[in-house]
Amino acid sequence: MTAPFQDRMKIALLAIALVGLLTGLALSLTGFAQAASIAWSAGVIPVLAALLIEIVRSLRAGEVGLDIVAALSMTAALVFGETLAAAVVALMYSGGTFLESFAEGRARREMSALLARVPRTATRHRDGALDEVPLEEIEPGDRLLIRQGEIAPVDGTVESARAVLDLSALTGESLPARLERDGEVMSGATNAGEAFDLRATRRAADSTYAGIVRLVEAAQKSKAPMARLADRYSLAFLAVTVVLATAAWWFTGDPIRAVAVLVVATPCPLILAVPVALVAGLSRAAHYGVLIKGAKPLEALARINTLILDKTGTLTDGRPKIVSVERHGELSENDVLYFSAALDQASKHPIAQAIVAEARARGMALPVPDDLVETAGEGLAGTVDGRRVIVGGIGFVARQAERPGWDHHFREPGSVVVAVSVDGALAGHLLLADALRSGTGALLAGLRENGIERILLATGDRRAVAEAVTEGLGLDAVRSDLSPDQKVLLVLSERKNGPVMMVGDGVNDAPALAAADVGVAMGARGAAASAEAAEVVLLVDHLDRLLPGLEVARGARRIAVESVVAGIGLSIAGMCAAAFGYLTPVQGALLQEVIDVAVILNALRALRIHPRTHPSTGQNADNKGKPLR
Structure with a gap:
């Protein structure tokens, strides 16, 4: 019936x-x-x-x-x-x-409200005109118009100068999010500002909101x-x-x-x-951006006393960020960043995009480079403001600039070094790393206050990288160089200490998430396989959502x-x-x-249920003010 x-x-x-x-x-x-x-x-x-x-x-x-x-x-x-x-x-x-x-x-x-908000059509730019089309016809690359008050029908990026989005239905955050051009938009977000153009990156069936609806059902x-x-x-x-x-x-x-x-x-x-x-x-947890797939995992979550964390994309942002800019010649640090970012505008590599993002965040107006030559996986060469610029790995820059004598050891565990030469001289280098998420130490302290007795790191990275990233966090153990099946074995071995929760975001984490008593996936950018294998999905890439989810x-x-x-x-x-x-x-x-x-x-x-304010974080998990990170 x-x-x-x-x-x-x-x-x-x-x-x-x-x-x-x-x-x-x-x-x-x-x-x-x-x-x-x-x-x-x-x-x-x-x-x-x-x-x-x-x-x-x-x-x-x-x-x-x-x-x-x-x-x-x-x-x-x-x-x-x-x-x-x-x-x-x-x-x-x-x-x-x-x-x-x-x-x-x-x-x-609140959970049923997600189903009621599913958009059925979208407004698409086509040949200088606007067409109202069913969601099924939207393809990656299509440019859509999102009017004020409308819901983003698919995942995409902002094509206009800026966009103001209400994410409360997805994350529980009360303050609108302001995104600049190329900012990532989750489907299901409501346009709280002026109309803007959205460049679709996924089909509707593969988008964040469609996945959320399936999990709700x-x-x-x-x-x-x-x-x-x-x-x-x-x-x-x-x-x-x-x-x-x-x-x-x-x-x-x-x-x-x-x-x-x-x-x-x-x-x-x-x-x-x-x-x-x-x-x-279940309804209350969804209000805080924690989607629990049923009453069974909710009750299991309430009994967890061991937490295993993946590193990349979970404990860290999963995206490289500039840690420092070093100069080796007459140019200033800002000049080193300026020339490298101007040239990197022509590359879609994540490292290049991180450098460009840092330059724009500092308010730099970047010129369009000329005479570009990109060597896949190694670097770029071109002209910026009439000067010959080469950006890439130390070896690549040395070969291109014909300076084989360069031999610098700038690398630190878990970091990436990008060298910059201008007119044949080594101008400097940029050190990038997958940075630890902001407030991670306070978050782990809050989890321990809520009954988590053991916290471990499980990563496929080298031990030196894992230890450098987690230094000072007070983890009970760090397990490195792990394959997916070894992560599963770690989960199973930890069960002797009580119910285990595993948090991850990659395809390689899916087996361990399925093996854990409660698997938690980072749903906003995580792999579909991890979201399917997990019992709990964090609707945004905020690891701190574990706190209100656990308390609820x-x-x-x-x-x-x-x-x-x-x-x-x-x-x-x-x-x-x-x-x-x-x-x-x-x-x-x-x-x-x-x-x-x-x-x-x-x-x-x-x-x-209102998650309490944690003395260790000084913030309330309800996120009525600023997000925790």
Whole structure:
């Protein structure tokens, strides 16, 4: 059955139970006791029939649920003439299932909003005109017009001078992001400024937003392991209920006490509280840019005590940045950067793009180079402002400038050296490195405050590089020179210390992500394979999103457990009171209704989880102000 049909059935059963109860009460007050009993029974039978059908389906699937208690209580009440109690139980049960459905719908609100925002068409530039085309027709390289208030339909880069984007639906960041020309735009971002042109880099089906939607749909179909745990222990609870009801009848000779016990035990708060709290946790985590693929990984995330981090693209930005500019002649450091960046405008190599980005960040106006010659993978030669410039590796620059005697050892672990010669003389060199993400030390301290006992680095890089990058971070271990299968072995070996979380972004990380108890992928720029293998996806390349994700998961699980313990405790107390004759079946039914409503409302507290401010970071994970990095 489809979800809308099931929802309509729940509403119909609730209406039947309510009409039957109210009609019977009206008839009873006017002196028609027999007719009142018939009306109450008429309101119970459809609910009981639907419940029995659901129980049969569960049994065929090998599941024994706590709904059996509800069926027993309604049947016993009808058999022993307690039709009013049966009507209250029927209303309670149908109302509880409807309230559960309503609560889960509210909990999924933010996640479902992602689905509702999927754009269907886009405005494309073509032959000097604008055409409205379906998303399926957009190809990489197409230039699209994104009007104010519209949603970016595909991933791309800014073609206009600038763009102002609202990323709140994707990341939870309240402040708009300002992007300059060539800035990367995630699909799903809303244009909060003037209209701008977007150059598509991916098809719609391959874009960030489409992947997020697929993950949301998968998350909404999951079933919580605590719910399965409830099913597993339902036989024990059922046995306790039947034994207590039978004992009350046996020792007192009054079957009504047994009916009262069964009524108070229906339905167990485990049925309601766990899924509501965990689905609410999924919604809350999505608000902070942490997409968890279901309730099972959310609960697993709440129990993690070992964290394994990949290096490139995870612990580091994955993009080279200029660490220093050194001069070796008469030119200044800015001149060295100026000439190298001007020439590198002609190259698409990541190193060249990093040099150009640094020059533009310093406000340099770069001229167009002439007489360009690029040697793939080695460097470029050309003319800038009438001067002969060569940029590339030390060996390449030495050969091109015919200065074989150059022999400089500028390299540091994990760095790249770019030499620059101007008019045949070595002008200087630029040192680039894959820099550690800003605030990483504070982030790791915050994770330890949240119960992570061990933090390790797992990388395929050389040990000298790994140690240079992680110096001062206080990691428990650094594992270097690892192949993908060795990363898997590391994950498996660490399980002896407890549940393991692995964070990575590359294709080579996918096996380890799948092997971990919880795999976390960097979703914005990470490989599709890692996002598919992982249970958790960070929607932006902000590693600090682990903090709110971890806090939300632990908060949701804590709330679920609190709801269950409180609900079961109150139910058992009520069952004992009914066994000793202090509660009639009707009073027991009303008491259990109050208990069920209370545990559901308590479970919905997971929608209001606010990650606390970490003393180690000085920032709140809610990101109401500046992002953490």
